[in-house]
């Protein structure tokens with residue numbers, strides 16, 4: 001894509017779309033935000049959007065849809081079986097992802113359920129670059145274990161490594177030798193590795209993983225939920241592909257995998273999910289599970305309108321002006337926060353800006369959830385809802401002990417084409433104020449802890465009256481401002 005320069009030399013991302021449908025936002029007073037935190041158990045998942053100003057919880061199902069997606073939804077073919085909407089989606093999957101067999105699922109984790117149900121047993125080990133919350137929950141649910149094989153560089157939050165999502169090839173081979181290929185039903189690679197700050201892998205690394213998979217006869221599964229953004233960063237950062245199109249890069253990646261699955265909430269700015277393959281044996285292994293868990297094979301629990309939007313969204317993944325928008329806003333916010341001294345994950349990745357709560361709240365022990373506390377504090381002083389991606393999002397081990405996260409991050413998601421630059425500047429401003437007042441943030445403790453995926457509905461409380469003190473300082477500095 002051609003660069004657009006500003007006469008005044010400023011380096012700001014320019015929106016290459018216009019906004020034609022808008023939604024009113026509300027910035028409620030800080031006193032109400034404090035009440036909302038107590039009502040929601042200091043868990044940003046449990047906040048109501050009535051109380052949220054900028055919703056940076058996730059990009060999942062929150063990317064802006066295009067006019068063409070909305071138009072396609074109007075011509076959906078409502079049929080239990082044999083819907084033409086599904087035929088259009090199949091074609092899009094074949095054109096964009098290069099796979100001819102498609103199994104629809106109502107979202108990404110439903111695809112994970114089907115794959116793990118078919119292949120994971122007690123004693124199975126799944127090597128992966130890094131886990132995603134729902135992936136790990138499904139694998140452990142079916143009696144398997146995971147092993148994460150990133151290079152050490154990936155754990156350095158302040159780095160300039162372009163591909164922190166790469167899998168450690170030497171360790172992968174070692175793990176296979178120790179555990180035996182027969183206990184490894186598949187190797188999983190996640191595009192734009194979510195939990196380490198939306199960091200991509202290189203195609204060279206993916207090819208190296210494929211070579212090992214071939215050597216030991218193990219399937220390779222690609223989590224393609226954030227494939228478009230990984231492809232965009234390959235285009236920007238991997239020399240071999242600097243003159244390739246996004247379509248060529250995407251196909252190069254999907255060609256290496258036996259199974260590709262995705263959350264369409266992310267990949268195609270719609271809803272739903274799917275699993276695709278060119279291997280008829282794999283298709284047959286999974287086929288019967290779709291009607292069992294999801295719905296008939298031509299809708300898989302997804303509304304046909306969303307299936308139409310998914311098909312169009314997949315083609316739009318090939319458009320650099322669509323895919324570049326979120327990463328370029330993220331890069332802008334990361335650079336701005338970094339310049340103001342706020343510790344952030346670098347290099348800027350995709351999905352969102354990731355703030356380093358371990359460093360910002362170094363006075364809060366991990367047992368008091370620094371990332372959860374920072375996410376709550378940011379909401380309190382700004383109405384910006386981020387997501388805790390640290391120890392609250394981890395699950396306890398099989399003996400019920402806490403497992404502390406490698407990284408304590410607060411993710412400020414920037415869904416595609418949703419926010420304006422002044423809103424991003426507001427986030428920068430409030431996050432910087434919070435960083436400068438970080439000693440006022442205190443810890444949290446659980447008062448209600450669900451046994452599975454506790455971060456979604458868990459309830460916490462502050463260990464003392466730090467939220468009231470933080471609010472008092474906000475009012476001192478901002479007066480009557482919201």
Ligand SMILES: Cc1ncc(COP(=O)(O)O)c(C=O)c1O
Nearest residue numbers: 060107108109132194225263265
């Ligand atoms: C990498 C990755 N895999 C799987 C999922 C699960 O997808 P879904 O939320 O559609 O169930 C997500 C969701 O955020 C994800 O980021």
